[in-house]
Amino acid sequence: MTNSAIFVLSMQEANNAHKKFGTFGGVFTPTLLTILGVIMYLRMGWVVGNAGLLGAWLVIIISFLITLCTALSMSAITTNIRIGAGGAYAIISQSLGLEVGGSLGIPRYISQGLAVTMYIFGFREGWLGIFPEHNAFLVDVCVFAGLITIAYISANLAIKIQYIIMVIIIASLVSVVLAAYDGSMQIPTSEALSWGSFKGSPENGFKGSNFWLVFAVFFPAATGIMAGANMSGELKDPRSSIPKGTLWAIGVSFVIYMLLAFWLARSASETELISNYNIIIEKAYVGPLIIAGILGATFSSALASLVGSSRILFAMGEHQVLPKSKFLAGTSANGQPRNAMIVTGILIFATMLLRNLNAVAPLVTLFFLVTYAMINIVVIIEQNLGLISYRPLFKVRRWIPWLGLISSVLAMFIINPTISLVTIGIVLAVYWYLSRQNLETPFEDVRSGLFVSFAEWAAKHTWGMKKMQQRAWKPNLMVPVRDLTGARGNFDFLRNIAHPKGSIKLLGIEPSSDGSTMGEQLESLAQSFRDKDVFSSWTIINTTEFAKGVNYGNQALLGAFFRPNIVFLNLQAHDDYESELRPVIKECIRLEIGCVVYQQHPTALLGQRDTINVWLSSRKDNWNLGWDIGNLDLSTLIAYKLMKNWQAKIRLVMVIADESQRENAENFMQQLISLARLPETLTEIFVGNFRAILPAAPRADLNIFGMDADLRFEFVEEMTQATNSSCLFVKDSGHESILA
Secondary structure, eight states, X not given: OOHHHHHHHHHHHHHGGGOOBOHIIIIIHHHHHHHSSHHHHHTHHHHHHHHHHHHHHHHHHHHHHHHHHHHHHHXXXXXXXXXXXXXXXXXXXXXXXXXXXXXXXXXXXXXXXXXXXXXXXXXXXXXXXXXXXXXXXXXXXXXXXXXXXXXXXXXXXXXXXXXXXXXXXXXHHHHHHHHHHTTOOOSOHHHHSOOOOOOOOGGGTTOOOXXXXXXXXHGGGGXXXXXXXXXXXXXXXXXXXXXXXXXXXXXXXXXXXXXXXHXXXXXXXXXXXXXXXXXXXXXXXXXXXXXXXXXXXXXXXXXXXXXXXXXXXXXXXXXXXXXXXXXXXXXXXXXXXXXXXXXXXXXHHHXXXXXXXXXXXXXXXXXXXXXXXXXXXXXXXXXXXXXXXXXXXXXXXXXHHHHHHHHHHHHHHHHOHHHHHHHHHHHHHHHHHHTTTTOOOSSOOTHHHHHHHHHHHHXXXXXXGTTOOSTXXXXXXXXXXXXXXXXXXXXXXXXHHHTTTOEEEEEEEESOOTTOOHHHHHXXXXXXXXXXXXXXXXXXXXXXXXXXXXXXXXXXXXXXXXXXXEEEEEOOTTOOIIXXXXXXXXXXXXXXXXXXXXXXXXXXXXXXXXXXXXXXXXXXXXXXXXXXXXXXXXXXXXXXXXXXXXXXXXXXXXXXXXXXXXXXXXXXXXXXXXXXXXXXXXXXXXXXXHHHHGGGSOOOSEEXXXXXXXXXXXXXXXHHHHHTSEEEEEEXXXXXXXXX
C-alpha cells in the first residue's frame, strides 16, 4: 500500500468518530435552505414581472440546468473517491492536486465569508422593515454574534437550528398555497402564460431590461448546491449522502420555484410585480410568515456559509496549503474546527465594517461558477483518460459535464464579463503562488494519469517516425555508473550537456544489490540533477560484466519510445578499455545510438570552459554540404549545448593535405556555420600531417573528435596528451542533424 493511501485511510479512521450527519440533516437541509433564499422572496416577483411566466420559467430552467449538470458531475466524483473535508475543494484537490484545489479553495473561502456578510446585511434590511427604529450596526453585530456562537458550539447545533428555519420556510410556502386556495389567483391562465415586456426596475426608472439581465439577477438563487458538500468531512457516508441530498434538494427547490412563478403570474399584474419587491408579502395568506421566511432564509444561508467556509479553511489547513496551517487544522475535543471558525469570524466581522459590499458582490456568484466549471472539468478529464481507477458508482453521460462546463462559463460572462475576467485572474494568481510553495500532496491525484496519457498519446501518434526526430532532438544521456565518485566528478559536465531540456538516466552496474547502498547514492545524484533543472532517473543492472550490463540496458530500451540517444562513457584508470568499453561502442553503433567517450585530462580538467575545439575530418574531394555531413552532427550539437551553458566559443578546426584544398575547406566551414546557425564561431585550417599539427593547435578547454568502432585506447591517450586538454570522442547515431 502506498504512503498516500495509508495517509488517506488514517485520516478517515481519525475522523470517523466525528462523522454524525446523514443525508437529510447534513446535505439536503442546508442545500435546500440555501437555494430557497432571499431572492425567492424579494426578487421572484420582479423576475416574473419582467420576463413573464414563460420567460421566468425559462430563466429557472436554464439556471437549474447549469447547477444540475454540476451536481451530476459532483455526484460522479464523490462516488469515485474517498472525499475528505472541504467539499468542492476536496474534490478538486484530490483530482487535480493541491495547487489547483487551493487556487479555487482560497478565493471560494473568501467569497463565502463575503456571502455571510451579505446575508447578515440582508437579514438586517428585513429586520429594519419590521423595527425601523433599531440601530442597523447593532442588528448586524447581534446577528453575527448569534451565527458565530451557534457555529462555534457545533455543526450539530447549526443543523438543528436549520430544522427550525425549515419549518418557518415551509410555513411561509403554506401561506402562499392558502392564498391560492383563497382566490388570490385572479388572472386567467391564458393571460398569465405570456412572454414578458422587460420594462426594467424602479432603480433604472423602468427604462427596460433584457432576458439575460433577468437571468443574472435570478441565477445566484440556484448556486447553493455546494452547501451540503461543504459538510463532506462530517457526513457518515458522503459517497451516498452528497449525490442523494444535493439532487433531491435541487429537484424540490426547482418545483417550488416553478409553482411560485405560476402563482405570482396569476396573482399580480405586471405593474405590481416589477414595482413592488414585497409583492409576495402582500399577496400571501399570512404576510408575517413571509417576513419570517425572509429572515429565516437569510439567517440559514448565512449559517450554512459560515459552517461551510470554516470547513474549507480547516481542510486547507490540514493539507498545509496556507501559512499557520497547523493552527488552522486545530480542532476541539468533539472534532469541531474551532480555530478555522475563529479566523472565519474575524474575516466576516472585518468585512461587516465595510458596510457596503455591492462592488464585490458579483465575485461571490462568479467564484461559485468557476468552481462549478472546474468540477465539470475534473469529470471530463477522468472520463477521457479511461483509467481503471475511475469507476464511479454514480455514472453520468459524457455530454453532461461538457454542458455543465460550457454553461457555467457562459453564465459567468453573461452575469458580468469584466468581473469574470477579474475572477479568473485571481484564481490564476493564487495558482501561480501555490505552485511555487512546493506543496506536499498527501494523496495521489489524477495529474500523473493525465501526463502519462498525454505521453502515451504522443508516443502512439509519432511511433512511425520515431527514428526521424531531428528537429525535436534533445540530449537524453545514459550514463553507466560503476564508480559513484567518477559520476559525481562529472556532474557539472553532464548537466551542461543535458540542460535545460535533455535528461540523464543513471545506469548502475554492480554484481549484487544485497547490502549495497548504490541505489540510495544514485537516487541522491539523480535528485541533484533534478534540483539543477535536468530530469534524471536511475536503475541498476546486476551483473559482473560491465559491457554486458550496459548493452543489455540499451537492448531492453530499444523498443521504448523515450529511450536514451547518447551513451556517455567516462574513461577511468580502472577501466579495461578493450573488454569493457569497446564492446559498448560497437553495440551502440549497431543499435544506432549515439556514443561518446570522455577522457578527462588529469591536471587541466575542463580549464576555464571558454573555448571548445571541434575537429573536422578532411572532406578530400567531397566538399558539398548536404543533409548527410558525416560523423559530425552529434559532435557539433554537443559543442553547441556546452557553448550555451558555458557561455563559451566554438572553434572549428580542420587539417588538409595541401594548400589547394584551403578554399574548399573555408567555404565548407562557412557554409556549415551558416546552415547550422552557429553564433560567433571561430575557424582554423592547417596544412600538413594531423599528428604533427596537434601540438601547435589553438588551445581549448575541450577538444571534440569523431570516432569509429575501431577507436583505440592509445589514440585516446595520445590526443589527450597532445592537446593538453580533456577530450571527447563522439560517434553519431545517424538520427540527429545539426542542420535541422
